[in-house]
Amino acid sequence: MNIIAFMKPKTEVTYMFDQDTVREAIEIMRKHRYTSIPVLSKTGEYIGTVSEGDLLYTLDLVGRDEVENIKVNSIKRHRDYEPVKINETMLVLLSRASHENFVPIIDDSNQFLGIVTRKTILDYFFEHNFMVL
Secondary structure (H helix, E strand, C coil): CCHHHCCEEHHHCCCEECCCEHHHHHHHHHHHCCCEEEEECCCCEEEEEEEHHHHHHHHHHHCHHHCCCCEHHHCCCCCCCCCEECCCCHHHHHHHHCCCCEEEEECCCCEEEEEEEHHHHHHHHHHCCCCCC
16 A cells, blocks of 8 residues: 555645745635645745644734735744655554644655545545454
């Protein structure tokens, strides 16, 4: 079994660019009702993850009027979701998914390929009766 079987490709993933503004980030997260999303460079490299908490912290620091002037790459992020390379083992993927809602998937050049959600992994195990008692 390999990671690609579980991956939602980049074309189906909501993400933002590091040069987007905090206002744009808030709008994207509000629209899709996500609590965190991947941040990419304009060249498609995975930069990190921005969360609601990161945005609220920034909003608290600078105020509502300034969020249009601040880029996502300049805000303090609490923690980034650590990516997994597409050719990594399932054990590594499972380990990362146990800590986060999704795992960013990258290639050897750090290009963002997509994500694997914890829900997708759990659904697979339930569907295939891999029950742990």
